[in-house]
Amino acid sequence: MTSFAELGLTEPLQRAVRAENYTTPTPIQLEAIPYLLKGRDLLGCAQTGTGKTAAFALPILQRLAGEERRAGPKACRALVLTPTRELAAQIETSFATYGRYLRVSRAVVFGGVGQNPQVRAMARGVDVLIATPGRLLDLMGQGFIRLDRLEVFVLDEADRMLDMGFIHDVRRVIRALPGRRQSLFFSATIPPEIAALAAGILSDPVRVGIRPVATTAERIEQSIMFVEKADKRPLLGRVLRDPAIERVLVFTRTKHGADRVVKQLASDGVAADAIHGNKSQGARTRALERFRSGAGRVLVATDIAARGIDVDGISHVINYDLPNVPESYVHRIGRTARAGRSGIAISFCGFEERPLLADIERLMSRHLTVIPDHPFASPAKPAPPTVFHTGRTPPKPRPFMIPVDAAFLSAGRSVPSSPPARVSRHAGNEARPTSGPGGRKSGHRDQSASRGRSQR
Numbered sequence: 001m002t003s004f005a006e007l008g009l010t011e012p013l014q015r016a017v018r019a020e021n022y023t024t025p026t027p028i029q030l031e032a033i034p035y036l037l038k039g040r041d042l043l044g045c046a047q048t049g050t051g052k053t054a055a056f057a058l059p060i061l062q063r064l065a066g067e068e069r070r071a072g073p074k075a076c077r078a079l080v081l082t083p084t085r086e087l088a089a090q091i092e093t094s095f096a097t098y099g100r101y102l103r104v105s106r107a108v109v110f111g112g113v114g115q116n117p118q119v120r121a122m123a124r125g126v127d128v129l130i131a132t133p134g135r136l137l138d139l140m141g142q143g144f145i146r147l148d149r150l151e152v153f154v155l156d157e158a159d160r161m162l163d164m165g166f167i168h169d170v171r172r173v174i175r176a177l178p179g180r181r182q183s184l185f186f187s188a189t190i191p192p193e194i195a196a197l198a199a200g201i202l203s204d205p206v207r208v209g210i211r212p213v214a215t216t217a218e219r220i221e222q223s224i225m226f227v228e229k230a231d232k233r234p235l236l237g238r239v240l241r242d243p244a245i246e247r248v249l250v251f252t253r254t255k256h257g258a259d260r261v262v263k264q265l266a267s268d269g270v271a272a273d274a275i276h277g278n279k280s281q282g283a284r285t286r287a288l289e290r291f292r293s294g295a296g297r298v299l300v301a302t303d304i305a306a307r308g309i310d311v312d313g314i315s316h317v318i319n320y321d322l323p324n325v326p327e328s329y330v331h332r333i334g335r336t337a338r339a340g341r342s343g344i345a346i347s348f349c350g351f352e353e354r355p356l357l358a359d360i361e362r363l364m365s366r367h368l369t370v371i372p373d374h375p376f377a378s379p380a381k382p383a384p385p386t387v388f389h390t391g392r393t394p395p396k397p398r399p400f401m402i403p404v405d406a407a408f409l410s411a412g413r414s415v416p417s418s419p420p421a422r423v424s425r426h427a428g429n430e431a432r433p434t435s436g437p438g439g440r441k442s443g444h445r446d447q448s449a450s451r452g453r454s455q456r
C-alpha cells in the first residue's frame, strides 16, 4: 500500500498527516499528489469527503515551503477560490493542520464579516490566500489584494460556483491572474459550462476522477419512513430518542423550516442549532463549532448551508423534508459515512413528496428500505415500488451521473497508481502557450449560460 512518503511528500508534511492519524492516502491523494508535486495542472472530478483538500493542500505547502520567496505586500503565492464561507474556513484550517511544521503563512477572506482584519492580514502579503469570489474582488477593487505574484491557483467546487451564480465573479478573478501559474480545478460534476471554463484555465491537465457517490452510498444504510406532514414533528422527536444517534444532521427544505424544527425540538427538550443563509456568520460559526466539538448533538440545515460542512463522526442524516432535486439527496447523505466510515440516513416522506422519492430512487437505482412499523406511520396506501428504466428509453442524463466523467476520464489519462515518470512541460519556467489571464476561451456564451442556470 502506498504511503504518504512514497508519494514524494517531505518529512514535515508526513509528520503532519501522521498527527491526523491518516495512515494511507485516499484515492484522489494517490492519483493527484505525485503530479501536483511535478507542477502539473489538474482537473479533478471529486467532491468534499474524498480527501480532496489534502490532495491539493499538501503539494501546495511543499512547493511554497521549498522556496524562500516572499509574496510581497498585499500579494499571495497561492490562491484557493471556494464558493462558501464555511468551505473557506475549513480549507484554511486544513492548511494550518497540514502546514503545522512548516513556515507557510496564510489568510482567509470571505463576506459577511468586517473587512478590516482581512485587510490587515493581507497587508504584508501571505503564502496562501483562501477566498470566496465576492469579497476577494471587493478587496482587489479597493487595492488591498493583488494577484500578479501568484504561482498556484485552485478553483474549488466549480459546479457549485456555477449553481450559486458566481461564475462571472470567478472569471473576473481569473482575468487578474498571471499567465504563468499552476492551476488546479475541482468540480463534483463536469457539465458543459464547467468543461469550457476548465479548458480556458488549464494547460495539459492531469485528469483525476473519483466517484464518491456509489462508494459512499453503498456504506450508508438508507431508509424511508412514510408519515403525514403534520406528524413529522413528533416523529422526529421520537427518532431522536434513539441513543445510537450520536451526531445528527437534520435537513429541511427551507430556512424557515429549519428554524421551526429547532423551536419544536426545544419545546420537546431537545437542544438543536440551525445553520442557514439567514443566520449571521458568527451564529453559523458558533453552531458549527458546537456541533463539531460534540457540545451540540443535533444540527438542522438547509442544502446550501450544509454543502461545506465537513464534520467527522456524523452518525445519522435525517431528511425531515425530501429535497426537490434528487442530486441533493446524494450530497445530504454524503455528510455521514465520511472518510470510509459507515452511516445511517433516514428520510421522512409525506404523501405529496412521493414523486420526489421516486426521483431519488431512480437516481440511486435502488429502492430505499421502508420502515413500516413506527407510531406515526401514514395511513395512506403505500405507493407501488418505483419503476426503474427498462432499458428501452435511455435515462435523461443528469449532471451528477457518472457517464459525464467517464467520457472526461478517457481523454489523455495516464498512470494512475504510480508517480509519473514524465515531467510536464510546465514544470519548468516556460510561459504557458494558450491559457493567459482569464483564458482566451472565456466569453459571452458561457456567461449567458451561467446566468440561465442561476436564475432557475
Ligand code: AMP
Binding pocket: 021, 022, 023, 024, 025, 026, 029, 047, 048, 049, 050, 051, 052, 053, 054, 310, 311, 312, 338, 339
Ligand atoms: P475533504 O474531502 O477534503 O473534505 O476530506 C474529507 C475528510 O477526510 C476530512 O475530514 C479529512 O480530515 C479526512 N481525510 C483526508 N485525507 C485522509 C486520509 N488520507 N486518511 C484519513 N482521513 C482523511
